[in-house]
Amino acid sequence: MEARYLFKRLCYCGLAFIASITIIFLLLHFMPGDYVTFYLLEISRTTPVEVIEHYQHVYGLDQPFLEHYVNYVVAVIQGDWGYSFEYRVPVFPLIGQKLWWTVMIMVPSLILSTIIGAVAGAWSGWKRGTKGDMALLSSMLFFRAIPSYWLAIMGLLVFSCLLGWFPLGGYMSINALFSGYDIFDIIHHAALPILTTTLLSLTGTYYLMRNSMLMTLGEDYITTARAKGLKESVILRKHAARNALLPMVTMIAMQCAHLMAGSIFIETIFSWPGMGMLTFNALNMRDVPLLQGIFLMGALILIAANFAADMVYPLLDPRVEESMHE
Amino acid sequence: MDIIRIKNLNAGFPTKRGLVRAATSVDLTIREGECLGLIGESGCGKTVLGMTIMRLLQPNTIISGEIFYKGQNLLALKEEEMRKLRGKELGMILQNSTTSLNPVLSVGDQIAEGIILHEGLRKKEAREKATELLEKVQIKNAAVMSKRYPHEFSGGMRERAMIAIALACSPSFVIADEPTTGLDNRTMKGVISLLAEVAKSKSMLFITHDLAAASEICDTIAVMYAGEIVEWGDVDEVFSAPLHPYTSGLLNSLPERGFIAIPGSSPSLIDLPGGCRFKERCACSEERCARAHPLMKEISSSHKVRCHRYD
Numbered sequence: 001m002e003a004r005y006l007f008k009r010l011c012y013c014g015l016a017f018i019a020s021i022t023i024i025f026l027l028l029h030f031m032p033g034d035y036v037t038f039y040l041l042e043i044s045r046t047t048p049v050e051v052i053e054h055y056q057h058v059y060g061l062d063q064p065f066l067e068h069y070v071n072y073v074v075a076v077i078q079g080d081w082g083y084s085f086e087y088r089v090p091v092f093p094l095i096g097q098k099l100w101w102t103v104m105i106m107v108p109s110l111i112l113s114t115i116i117g118a119v120a121g122a123w124s125g126w127k128r129g130t131k132g133d134m135a136l137l138s139s140m141l142f143f144r145a146i147p148s149y150w151l152a153i154m155g156l157l158v159f160s161c162l163l164g165w166f167p168l169g170g171y172m173s174i175n176a177l178f179s180g181y182d183i184f185d186i187i188h189h190a191a192l193p194i195l196t197t198t199l200l201s202l203t204g205t206y207y208l209m210r211n212s213m214l215m216t217l218g219e220d221y222i223t224t225a226r227a228k229g230l231k232e233s234v235i236l237r238k239h240a241a242r243n244a245l246l247p248m249v250t251m252i253a254m255q256c257a258h259l260m261a262g263s264i265f266i267e268t269i270f271s272w273p274g275m276g277m278l279t280f281n282a283l284n285m286r287d288v289p290l291l292q293g294i295f296l297m298g299a300l301i302l303i304a305a306n307f308a309a310d311m312v313y314p315l316l317d318p319r320v321e322e323s324m325h326e
Numbered sequence: 327m328d329i330i331r332i333k334n335l336n337a338g339f340p341t342k343r344g345l346v347r348a349a350t351s352v353d354l355t356i357r358e359g360e361c362l363g364l365i366g367e368s369g370c371g372k373t374v375l376g377m378t379i380m381r382l383l384q385p386n387t388i389i390s391g392e393i394f395y396k397g398q399n400l401l402a403l404k405e406e407e408m409r410k411l412r413g414k415e416l417g418m419i420l421q422n423s424t425t426s427l428n429p430v431l432s433v434g435d436q437i438a439e440g441i442i443l444h445e446g447l448r449k450k451e452a453r454e455k456a457t458e459l460l461e462k463v464q465i466k467n468a469a470v471m472s473k474r475y476p477h478e479f480s481g482g483m484r485e486r487a488m489i490a491i492a493l494a495c496s497p498s499f500v501i502a503d504e505p506t507t508g509l510d511n512r513t514m515k516g517v518i519s520l521l522a523e524v525a526k527s528k529s530m531l532f533i534t535h536d537l538a539a540a541s542e543i544c545d546t547i548a549v550m551y552a553g554e555i556v557e558w559g560d561v562d563e564v565f566s567a568p569l570h571p572y573t574s575g576l577l578n579s580l581p582e583r584g585f586i587a588i589p590g591s592s593p594s595l596i597d598l599p600g601g602c603r604f605k606e607r608c609a610c611s612e613e614r615c616a617r618a619h620p621l622m623k624e625i626s627s628s629h630k631v632r633c634h635r636y637d
Contacts, residue, residue: 220425226382227420228440228491229413238439239428246430317430318475 009310013303020299021076025069028288028295034061035085035286059085072292081296082289086282091293095278099260099297101171102267102274104190106259109197114252117202121209122241128214137210144203152196152269159192166192169271193270197263201255208251212244219243246317253309257302261294328394329499329529330356330379335391337371337378344596345388348374350553352391353622356499356546361525363544363561364533365576367592371553372533373421376501379531380418381408395499414444417497421504423484427476433487434460434472437494444495459490463520482513489520500524501531506539518542537580541565546628549573552593552603555622559629569631571608602634610635 036055040047056062063071075082081091120136127133143151160168171189216222217240225239260275267276275294282290314320337349348371356362364372377383379393381400393400395416400408412418420426428436437456441447447455453472460468463486476484485505492500502521506514514536522543524530534540540547540561547564549557549572557570568574575588590607593599599606605615614634622632 220420220422221428223382224420224426224436224488224491225428225439227380227412227418228443228494229409229411230439230443231409234443238431242430243428318432319429319477 009307013307016303016306017299018073020303021073021296022069024292024295024299025072028291029065029068031286031288033286035059035288036061038286076296081293084282084287084290084293086285086287086290091290094290095275095293095297098273098275098278101272102260102276104186105193105197105266105272105274108190108194109201110252110256110259112194112198113202113205114248114255116198117205118209118245118248120202121206121211122213122236122244124206125210125213125217125244126236126240128217136206140203140206143199144207147265148196148200148263149265149269151200152193152266155192155196156269169269171271171273190272193266193272196270197259197266200266201259204255205248205251208248209244212247213240216240216244242316246313249309249312249316250306253305254302257298257305260301261298327358328355329358329360329396330354330531331392331394332375332379333392333394335375335378335393336389337374337383338388339384340386340388341596346595347553347598348595349378350598352553352555354548354555354558356529356531358529360546361528361530361532361544363540363547364531364550365535365537365540365547366550367535369595370550370592371595372550373503375550376418376503376531376533379501380412380416381405382418410444413440413497414495415497415499417492417495417500419485419488419492419500419502419505421507423481423488423505424476424508426488427479427484429476432473432475433479437472437487437490440491440494456490456494459494460487462493463487463490464516465490480513481509482517485509485513485517486520489517489524493524497528499529499531501533503533504535506534506536514539537565537576549576552598553595554603554632556604556632557630558622559625559631563629569625569629569636570604570633571610572604575607 034056036059037052040052040055053062060068072082079092081095083089084091084094087094120140124133124136156168159165167189169189171186222235222239225235230238261279264276264280266272267274268280271277275297278290279294281287282294332352332354335349335352336347339346339348352375354362364375366372374383378387378389379395379400381403383389389401391401395411400411403411427433434453434456437459438449438452441452441455442449445452457468457472460472465471465483465486471479471483476487479487489502489505492502505521506517509517518539521530521532521539525532525543530543532540532544544561547557547559547561548555549564549570551572557564557568557573559569564573565577568577572588575586578584578586579588588607593603593606600619601617602608602611602615602620605611608615612634618634620632620634620637622630623636624630625636
């Protein structure tokens, strides 16, 4: 791999990170309401203005915009992501801890949805226009149209309430208090959120793969492959699918980042203690440092995923390697 | 002995606007060792004819007639039997080498594929053979180039690679579909002399609108117009004494023969005119040309024409 290409990509990543910090900071700075007002008014409707102002000063909420921004950027770069108002712990370890729970749901979902989506999409594109393709296409359309919370609730209703196959929520049984962590117990709790998320992210992958496959099948090199007398299954795997997969790389990277941010709906409905639920709570309490940290982590993951996609591309497409040398 | 005998072949594509009749009652014979040049304007059905022989047209194409290869009717074969002939007995050099090579596979691998399949060689042996083939089509530094990808090849080299793919399993019949289109003059000459070399040892259908290339490579010429063969004959006879007004027109449009274009344009293949299909553009059309469709008439054993003037 060309060192210059790597360096160039890394510079882009750095730039993207600085831009993300700025945008996140701006957005949250102008969000109405702050933690102190929110919290104090909850305790008593008649809190005097002086008290509110005092606490705003204590929490550093009265800093001038520019000073606040510079302080924040410097701190982030030094590795200090701030202190959560609500949880009363440093933001970074808190996010790290919650991220693992999200990873537990999202990584299996990502793998499953990518494999199933790509295989189903490739098959559908290959068999375009047939009854099987049409049936698959319409059912994907159906799942695409369902809102995630509805699907999650229906999943709970059918598989947990009626059939009793899975627990209703949470991440481990009450028994865990006595017997300690049990990996199978956690998997049992994670199964339904994983399946729901898989089903939801599957459709996008399927569509892109099917479309990409349709484009590829019209290419002349597919005719060349047929003229060689190759078997259809070989043409599908070696010639069509491999080319059709190329646009998928970026899509998978994006989906990976998107999923790692956690789904607020899925995690709230399944009471899963991941990033989605953390975001929900932080938003509710106007916990700005925590929100900043969460969004920053999302941006970091997105940048990293994109970087990974950039690194994988040359391995799949020799034409990209060429442009790397330029 | 005839290697290819096409009898009353019709090919049409159903579209919303109607049936596109790309080939109408085509009768053609190619003898063992012969190279037949198929010439005509773009869209006259040349490529369709080549693809029909290979049975590579989309499944909804309506095809009737018979194509005998060494006595067996290709159109009656099961798809699996046909597949086994492709690449092994029937080789094809497809139009447009830029898009006809897979961008993500090395050229050597694309040549080796067919060899592994039809000759049962191991990957390593097949790759060695691919390198030999690249040498044979005069690609310099073949061992290195065989590991390279199509985008690293020049236009002429890609065309040579396409030829190598078609020849990989030494088929007895090769279809070359406009292999010189889009190449600059010098590169084209190289590819033509390579094809002339190939034509010496194989039976070939050479589809082109490059008349000079056809006269250099081919033994016989068939002229196609609006889906029909309008003239067939020995290459020298057709080029020195063309019988059909369309053939004369094609020859007169060559720069060295005056650059005179044939007026008008080919009829739509959906809505073909009755009578002679060339009559609108023909300088010598008569009343009967509109009335009756001319039949192929044998002038001599080496020359046939479809024109009322020879009735």
